[in-house]
Amino acid sequence: MTEIVFTKAYFTKSAPSIRECPPETGYEVAFAGRSNAGKSSAINALTNQKLARTSKTPGRTQLINFFNVSDTQRLVDLPGYGYAKVSRDQKEKWQRDLSEYLQKRQCLQGLILLMDIRHPLQEFDTTMLNWAIKGNMPVHILLTKADKLSRMQANNSLFAVQKQLKQANLHQLVSVQCFSSLKYTGLDELKAVLQSWLAPAATTVEESPIDAEAPKTQPQ
Template sequence: MSEVYRRAQYTGSAAQLDQLPADTGIEVAFAGRSNAGKSSAINTITQINGLARISKTPGRTQMINFFTLDETRALVDLPGYGFAKVPEKMKLQWQATLGKYLESRQSLKGLVLMMDCRHPMKEFDLQILLWAKAAALPLHILLTKSDKLSRGAGNGVLQKVRQQLQRTDIPATVQLFSSLNKSGRDQAISQLDEWFNLPEQPASAS
């Protein structure tokens, strides 16, 4: 498993597209509704507690946040939606900014979309999926909080989401993920490694 994720560092935020860093290198973005466990997933993947702030008030992340891994690679934490207690005008502004970022960012090589496995494929999730499809952006879905379901129930949700993606003709890979017990972490990192063009890591001896 690559150590590059443990070197992640917060390097800045942007409220508007003209505040984004130079459009170079490779970026992978993380999106999800405000209660989908996005910050927890980023912290789990990087193994850095508190890298992405976890708020008890969903929707506090209202900017595009950048975490560099090295000189050419970065994780991008996109604004959360759904339960955010903000004015409707601001929500619409977020959506417009997010849509333009997904459609126009040349360095963006993949999108990780997080959905609470108990409440997948909501309206915002579908909007993100359609944006990604229109931009021909590779997409990987984390069905988060899988520890809240039994193995059988979790696998049932996984199959339903895959079937819905097939019906809507949206190409995406899907997996179960839990920040609590770290299940699915290696699978998620394997997808990130591919997008970041990182060498395949040898199996751990431990």
């Protein structure tokens, strides 16, 4: 199995809805989370570049952004949820689009769900989990901003989330880890999960190539 080089990732496309997404080819993994969970920072730490735009105003990203890491593998930055100061109609549209994407996108291999380690499993986090589970989609939770807590506090939060997942009988499809984009804590573990999803051992990547595009500049 060829090791994925995430530092080669580049922006390819922004889509306002699932209907404008790239063709259903190759493999992709989506990143989702509340608008202040540190999603863009995690993607930038993973790729070691300022690939995903960060903002002082959480919730400004309203598009589905696609990044190729190879001709057959993509990272997908989903719109942040739960914090943006937008209209109720707009929030409901985002929710419909996210639900449809998670349950109907055939090339989607898994969901990275980011949560602030100090405030995990908020209402919409569990909604996202339920959407993914309905689509039989594996989920890997990143408990972000672990550097804000002591190691003991971070581990206690991790164990508490693991306990809740087990009680809800979700532990078979959902895994969880601590993560810090500032100190790169948990980066290797994240890469291992992405490697297993984006390069399935049973399938050769040549079977379903992505229409490769030249690197572009992400729209402002």
